[in-house]
Amino acid sequence: MKNAPAVPAYRQVKAHVLAQIHTGVWQEGDAIPGEEALARTFGVSRMTVNRALRELSDEQILERRQGSGTYVAQQKYQSTLVEIRNIADEIAARGHAHRSELHRLERVKANEALAQRLGVPPGSQVFHSVVVHFENGVPIQVEDRHVNPAVAPDYLAQDFATQTPNAYLMRVAPLKGVSFVIEAVLPPPAVAEMLAMPPSEPCLVLHRQTRSLGKVASVASLWHPASRYRFAGAF
C-alpha cells in the first residue's frame, strides 16, 4: 500500500513545493522546511524528498546550501525576454499586415517523445494547435504547438483569431526559461501546403520549449519557407 503508481511520490512532493511557491505561501528567498520535516509531512522517506528538492534545485526553482537549508530561488529577470518575439508584433513592426488562420485546436494523447519534451506522463492528454500566420497575405509561418494543460488549462477555449497562442501563453504563464533548436529541413507535405511552397524547398524551423514555474509550458515548432524567412538577432 505504499505506492500510488500513477504519480510517483517525489513528483507529488515537487508539486506541493511548487504549489506553495505559486500561491505565495513560500516567497522568494524564504527558507522552506528541511528534508526530514517534509518527509514526515508526506509520510515518505528522506531520500524521496531529497530527490524532489534536488530536481527543483537543478531547475533553479530552489537553492540549496549544505549546512544551511533550502531556499526559494530569486526569480531572474529576463532582459532577453524580447527575444521571444510574437510573430504578429514582428510583422506589425515591419509595417505589414498580419493575419492568422486556425487550422487545428484539439486535445491529443502525448506519445512518448512529446511527453518527454513536455514533461508530462506518456499517454496523457495535452493540447495541440496549428496556426498559419500570414504577412501581407503571404503565408510565412506554420506554428505547430503542444501545450501542457497543467500550465494553461483553458487553452482550448481561447480565440486564436484575435490573440496568438504565444501572446496568450505569455500572459497566463510567467516565462522562466527557453531553449530552442534551429534547423533546416524539408517540410512535410501538409506544412508545405499550408505555406504554399514546393515540398522540395527547405524550411527554416525553430523548435522552442518554454518553461514556467518548473514546468514545461509548451513546445512549438515554427516552420518558415527558407526562401522568404530568416532569423536575426543581436546582443
Add this chain to the structure above:
Amino acid sequence: MKNAPAVPAYRQVKAHVLAQIHTGVWQEGDAIPGEEALARTFGVSRMTVNRALRELSDEQILERRQGSGTYVAQQKYQSTLVEIRNIADEIAARGHAHRSELHRLERVKANEALAQRLGVPPGSQVFHSVVVHFENGVPIQVEDRHVNPAVAPDYLAQDFATQTPNAYLMRVAPLKGVSFVIEAVLPPPAVAEMLAMPPSEPCLVLHRQTRSLGKVASVASLWHPASRYRFAGAF
C-alpha cells in the same frame, strides 16, 4: 571505509560511462550494461548507478527504456548561438576530435557591400580567411571571414592551424556586441565541395558581425550542411 569523499560514487560512474562513450567502446545506439551489472562492477548499490544513469539520461547522453535497457543516445551536432563559442571548444565539449584546414588567408579589396558591413571605406584593404572545420573527420563548417585591419592588424601572420580565427579575435579584441542572421540556402559550389555535400542540399548559414571598441571587428559567414548541423540555445 565506504566513501571516497572527494568524488562521489555516482559521479565516478558517470565519468566511466562518458569515458566508454568518448573512447568509442560504446557506440551511439549501443545498449550499455544494466544497472545491476554496473553496480557489481563498481561495488556500489544499484541506487547509485541509477542516479548516475538517470542524470546522463537527463543530459541526453543516454536514452533509457523501461523494460528494455539503456542506450547511448544519438549525438546531435548542435551549436550554441547565445555564447559565441569557439567551434573547436564546442566540438571538444562533445568529446569529439576537431581539425581545421586553412583554405585561404589573404588581403582583399572590399567591395561596396562588404565595406558597408565592415564599416570601412569602399575599396580599402581588408583581411580574408576561409577555414574548414572538421568534427571527427567530417567537415561541419566553412568559416568565411572578413576582418577589419584596424582591429586586428596582425591577422595575416597568425597560424590558424593551431588557433581558430575566432579564438584569435576574441583574444585581441574584447567583444562588445554581436548581431547575426540565420538562413537556409543552397551552397555555392565551392562551399558544397569543401563540406563534401551535394550542392542540391541546403546549408544552415550563420552570418555574424562582431563589434569591438566601437568598430566592426569582423563579419563571418558560417556554412553548415543542414543534414548534419543545427543551432541550439537556451536562456
Add this chain to the structure above:
DNA sequence: GAGTGGTCTAGACCACAAT
C-alpha cells in the same frame, strides 16, 4: 553541538518489454 543537505546502502515491489 545541533541542524542541514550530500551521499550511500541493501534490500524491495512495481511496470514494462522482450522472449
Add this chain to the structure above:
DNA sequence: TTGTGGTCTAGACCACTCC
C-alpha cells in the same frame, strides 16, 4: 517468464553552517 528500468524505504555516515 525473465530481465530491464522506476521508484521507494529506513536506516547510516559525512561535510558543512550556524549558534
